[in-house]
Amino acid sequence: MKRIFLGLLLASGTLACAQTNSKLINVAEVRRIESVLASDSMQGRRAGTPGSDKAAAFIAAEFKKAGLQPVANGSYLQSFSVFKPKFLGLEATVNGAAFDSRNVIVVTTQPEVALTQASGYETVTVSAGDDLSGKVMGALQGGKNAVVLIDTSFAKTFPRLQSLKRQLFQGTPNVVFMLTADKPSAYSVKATHSFEETRMANVVGILPGKAKKAEQVIFSGHYDHLGLGKAVNGDSIYNGANDDAAGTTAVIMLANHFKKQNNNERTLVFAAFTAEEVGGFGATYFSRQFDPAKVAAMFNIEMIGTESKWGKNSAYITGFEKTDMGAILQRNLEGTGFTFHPDPYPDQQLFYRSDNATLARLGVPAHTISTSKMDSEKFYHTVDDEVETLDMDNMAAIIEAIAKSSASIISGKDSPSRVKQEDLKR
Incomplete structure (x- = not known):
């Protein structure tokens, strides 16, 4: 909600003296975009709500104005459905005998799934001592119907796989998990569900490359936030100015900057994700549209939107040690007075908690840039995360630093090292 008049007056004063501090990024534009995204009219931008749709339309209009190409079919909206299943019933047999339904979990978006060993499903076996998480995620992301036979040594962990059913994408293949001591010679499973469907959309714009057009560099942030909640001092709108209207503002500003430069050898993809706050569904769906080997x-x-623990003209990079991308960015910023640091909050596992994680797990040098003091950020996930609490001058400096530091990557001169699978294990 709006702050008192004095706060607005001070903010406008700051703006007046800040506009000359950035050569590449116009502070007035930063404030304009940020103020729209975090306005009360967006109702907190919760995924799947009219406020979220309004924010998506605004971002799409900004991408069009910047001169980006639509992602597909003339639209900047990358639409998808998320299904929330309600379990209705399950029957199973193994080697001709009834099988405990508690030892079967069916992940599907179909009202009825019926299968036997002759149904043509791919079989994945998880033996004692195997990497359960890795094999489960491999089956889910493999794009094929699969039966995953899990050894009973994982009996305590098995019920947790129910969480995989909470919300699913349209077109998700059927994956059946069975907890069994031996590989059955015959089995049958019949499961029924009903579904609640929610339509969502990322906003994506493309700036085609030249000599290395087939390779992509992605700039992203999430535009959703918490929406409406319990009123605090009469305010029930969680505006999410810093989280993450700030990141989305940066994406729009970078789109305008690189379009004006018009010298990118690699294709640039600008993405504003939905549903980060409710499970990262937007980034997950987005990542499935790309060949990770071609994402540089x-x-x-x-x-x-706030100063980092080191003060102004600084930010940190999550997963800094997992690739040499941070070193490349630092080298490109030598002499500018801006510094990128490694993530100072490793105990919070931030590398795995934001929208970079899905592509990083596929080997892409995908990192999150932030200044948030995660051990003491005063307005994080509160109704007071509003435009008046942000430092627009510093935001512009950070966006400029991202533009300058990424130059050698978008030109194709530098290619950051890939994330190794062993580095993803916590």
Whole structure:
């Protein structure tokens, strides 16, 4: 909600003296975009709500104005459905005998799934001592119907796989998990569900490359937030100015900057994700539309509206040690007075908690850039995360630093090292 008049007066004063501090990024534009995204009219931008739709339309209009190409079919909206299943019933047999339904979990978006060993499903076996998480995610992301036979040594962990059913994408293949001591010679499973469907959309714009057009560099942030909640001092709108209207503002500003430069050898993809706050569904769906081998780098931008623990002209990079991308960015910023640091909050596992994680797990040098003091960020996930609490001058400096530091990557001169699978294990 709106702050008192004095706060607005001070903010406008700051704006007046800040506009000359950035050569590449116009502070007035930063404030304009940020103020629209975090306005009360957006109703907190919760995924799947009219406020979220309004924000998506605004971002799409900004991408069009910047001169980006639509992602597909003339639209900047990358639409998809998320299904929330309600379990209705399940029957199973193994080797001709009834099988405990508690030892079967069916992940599907179909009202009825019926299968036997002759149904043509791919079989995945998880033996004692195997990497359960890795094999489960491999089956889910493999794009094929699969039966995953899990050894009973994982009996305590098995019920947790129910969480995989909470919300699913349209077109998700059927994956059946069975907890069994031996590989059955015959089995049958019949499961029924009903579904609640929610339509969502990322906003994506493309700036085609030249000599290396087939390779992509992604700039992203999430535009959703918490929406409406319990009123605090009469305010029930969680505006999410820093989280993450700030990152989305940066993406729009970078789109305008690179379009004006018009010298990118690699294709640039600008993405505003939905549903980060409710499970990262937007980034997950987005990542499935790309060949990870062709994504040279991902700059995910999250909460850059406040000073970092080192003060102004600084930010940190999550997963800094997992690739040499951070070193490349630092080298490109030598002499500018701006510094990128490694993530100072490793205990919070931020590398795995933001929208970079899905592509990073596929080997892409995908990192999140942030300034948020995660051990003491005063307005994080509160109704007071509003435009008046942000430092627009510093935001512009951070966006400019991202533009300058990414130059050698978008030109194709530098290609950051890939994330190794062993580096993803916590």
